[in-house]
Amino acid sequence: MARIGVDVGGTNTDLVLECRKGVFYHKVPTTLKNQSIGVVEGVKALCAKAEIEPAEVETIVHGTTTATNITIEHNGSECGMLTTEGFRDILHIGRHKRPYNFSLHFDVPWQSQPLVKRRNRIAIPERILPPTGTVETPLDEAAVRDACAVFRRRGIDSIVIGFMFAFLNDAHERRAREIVLEELPDAYVTLSSEVAKVMREYERFSTAAMNCYVGPKTAFYLNDLEARLRNAGVASKLRIMQSNGGVSTVEACAKRPIRILMSGPAGGVIGGASEGEMAGVANVITVDIGGTSADISTIPGGTVKIMNPRDTYVGGHPVLTPMIDLVTIGAGGGSVAFIDEAGGFNVGPRSAGSEPGPACYGRGGEEPTVTDAQVVLGRLDPDLALGGDLKLDPELSRKAVEEKVAKPLGLSVTDAALGIIKIINNNMALAIRSNSVARGIDPRDFSIMPFGGAGPLHGVALAEAVSAKDVIVPVAPGITAAVGLLKSDLRYEHTESGLIELGAATDADLDRLNVARESLREVITADLDADGIARGDQVIELVAECRYHGQGFELRAAMPDGAVTQANKTVIVESFHTQHQVDYGYSYPDQEVEIITLRAIGSAAVRRIEIPKVDRSDGSSTDRALMFVRKTTFDDGHTLDTPRYDRKKLLAGDRIEGPAILVQHDSNTLVPPGYAADLLDYGNIRIHALGVA
Structure with a gap:
């Protein structure tokens, strides 16, 4: 059966098809008014190219920028919010962060571009108390109904429900949702305890508000795409790339679109890590340069990094959802x-x-x-x-x-x-340094991996700018993000509050921790069951997000196998000390460690796309691939007669010395004077300075 990966960018939509006849690539312009139109047309064209029927496609994995674009263009839904009395302005106050410490005239997005306008944030009498989640003030159900009447008059049908300490006890949020749906049956409702069941009310409320802000339009797009594919004769499963590098269902992503805010760039990072493995290179810095933006990620030792939750901002708003660690800047062909x-x-x-x-x-x-x-x-x-x-x-x-x-x-x-x-190039080099040097990573130990339609034209210049050791160009650079979609596993994540000091934890504390642990396992198992994954193929990882007592943010630590006991709780403590040492260069083994949140990560492996190797060169002249010679100007200002080579006619073991341009359908690769391009086993390319092995 055939599988297709579709990555929608700001300029082009990239597609890759794997079927019994091989691997096929295609690229079409993005239809900005409705991305699904371009996706469907691209799928049909790619099937025709491979000479297969659309009905033969078993799975389509899609990376989309729909949710991201809503945050950039500030055209999300008009939202209403129900929150605890006395805390109406949490979304406005934020953390009192000053983006420019010494400026009296600065702008903060959570105030100038609020996800929920102040007049639409309605305070409800209710109160739940820490640390146990006991109810002090019952939910005022009449006030909830009155708020719904206000929303109805204002035409608001996207509603955030965020109550204080709902991460400890979500009963009031769940009951408020029941009332809202009684009063406004078609409302799109988000509970803060469902999208971010963790402490820190501002970040939790912001995450829920973002979900409602992008939710209706994103849900419409995903459902519309699924319907258009069916009408085009494609009855395949549609899966969506998430920000954490895993894929999920349309239903799950329509309900929680905050999971796909970085959907598009995530596929590129996964594809880049796989291309590094194919080239035998563990340390790579991926630079995905499309028509609109450049997405940059550092992959040390072949391991894709997940961003620390304190750094996960989208459109200037904190969003507590796992995201691949990358930097995006406005730098592209357009x-x-x-x-x-x-x-x-x-x-x-x-x-x-x-x-x-x-x-x-x-x-x-x-x-x-x-x-x-x-x-x-x-x-x-x-x-x-x-x-x-x-x-x-x-x-x-x-x-x-x-x-x-x-x-x-x-x-x-x-x-x-x-x-x-x-x-x-300088703009991109600064972004590369911010994702590498600024985090203690030396680019001299890394290869630059440029891809996207514009990437390979900039690869060598970027490697020179950051002193990277060489450049690795993927097999189909313009389609690499789409290829990455077919190399991503199914993945779900859920959290539960912990709030336990491990050193002083009583048996009752550990019992509470174990109850939360089993609850998480059940929720993750239900997600994987709903996706048709056999129990034997399900992988569930439990991690504890911990900190030293009094610290502001957490790091992930390993959990022991089975229930947490007085005897094995040291596994968590020692894992946290080790992780703190790795991330910050120091640790405090004698200090108290506290668990803040438990996180469950459920995954299921999928069949990876198999890129075929190319034939090896017999030592014959590379003139077999020569197309013509034209004048080209290089970065040093010199204009030289520069041969063009058809990349598809180059074989493994071939070497092309610069100046040269390697031409293919989805991208061109620039090889400046003084550099050589070596063709590797899969048709990928290593570009290095002449005289460097």
Whole structure:
């Protein structure tokens, strides 16, 4: 049976199909008004390319930017909120963080772009007390009904319910939901205790509010996509990539769309880790450069990192959901170059996207972009973009760069185009350092892995900028994120509050901990059962999120097998000390360790896509792949006659010395003078300085 991975970006939608006939790749423009239209058209075109019927597709795994785009464009649902009396302004107050400590004029998103407007946050008399979750003030059910009447008059049907200490006792939140659905049967309701059953009311409320903010539109998109696929004759299971690098069902993601806020970039990181394994390289820094953004992640030892919950912000709002550790900046092929009011030369973060797109697309765009600069420099051949499917107009690129950048700055068109490339490369290099050097990781021990449609044109320049040892280019760089979707396991996560000091824990405390542990196991098992996973194939991992007494945030520690007892609780303590040493370089073995949260991670392995090896070279000349020679300008300003090679005709063991451009349907790879590109076993490429083994 066939499987398809679909990754929707801001400019293009990338697809990969694995079936009995082999592996096929495809790329179509993203339909921004409704991404599902482009996805369905791409699926049908890819099936036709592989000469199979859509009905033969067993599974489609989808990486989507729908939820992310809602947060960026600030066009989510109008939300209402029920919260505890006296705590109406938690979402406004936040943590009193000052993004600029010495500025009197700064903006904070949770105030300037609130997920729930203050007038729509209604306080309800109720109170639950820590640390046991006992009820001090019963829920005022009449007040909940009155609030629903207000929401009805205002046309609000996306409702957040966030009560104080609901992570200890969620009875009031659950009863409030029952009342809301009685009064507003079609409402989209989110409980803070369901999306983030952890302490810290601001982060918990913010997470629930974000779920309601993006929920209705995301749920509509996912359900609409599923329906359109069925109408197109595709009756396959649709699975969605989550921010944590695992996949889940449409139903689960429609209910909790906060899990897919980083859905698109996650597939690229998983794909990059797999490509590193194929190339025999453990330490890689992935740089996924599409049309709109660049997503950067550091993968040490082949292990994909999960971000610390204190750092998981989306659109400036804290969201307590597991996310792959990555940095996203506005840097891509569509990033617009412009001169600001002060005369400064800037590139991005604003993007031309796919409509109208770069000037060279001929769709009405008049602003110069990174893609236009590449065309001016001769690095993108107008007649070869997307294998010739996308015709580019080099005169439009030249005109845009000349009028918007070159003339205002008194530069030649070539120097202006080089300036665009240098600025965007420096922006990305800074982001790479923030995800590596700033965290104690030395890029000199890592390979840069550029992918996305624009990635391999920037790979060597980025490696030079951060002193990486070499560059590894994936087999299908423009489709790598889609390939990663077919290498991701099913994954579910749930949390329960712990709040136990391990050193002083009584048997009753440990009994409470074990009850929470079993409750988590049951919930995770139910998720996997609902997805049709046999019990023998289910893998459930339990971790304790701990901290030293008085610390502000937690680290994950291993749990002992079976129930926690007085005898084996030291397993958690020792694991935490070790993790603290790894993360911070020191630990305090004599200090008290407390559990704050228990987390259960349920997973089930899926069959990985198998990329076939390419034939090995017999030592014959690489001229078999030579297409033609054209002039190309490199970063040092020199313009050289540069051969183009058809990458599909290169074999394992071949070496191409720069200057050269390796051409394929989904991306081009730039090999500057002084560098060589070695073809590896799967057709992936290692680019390194000449004379370096």
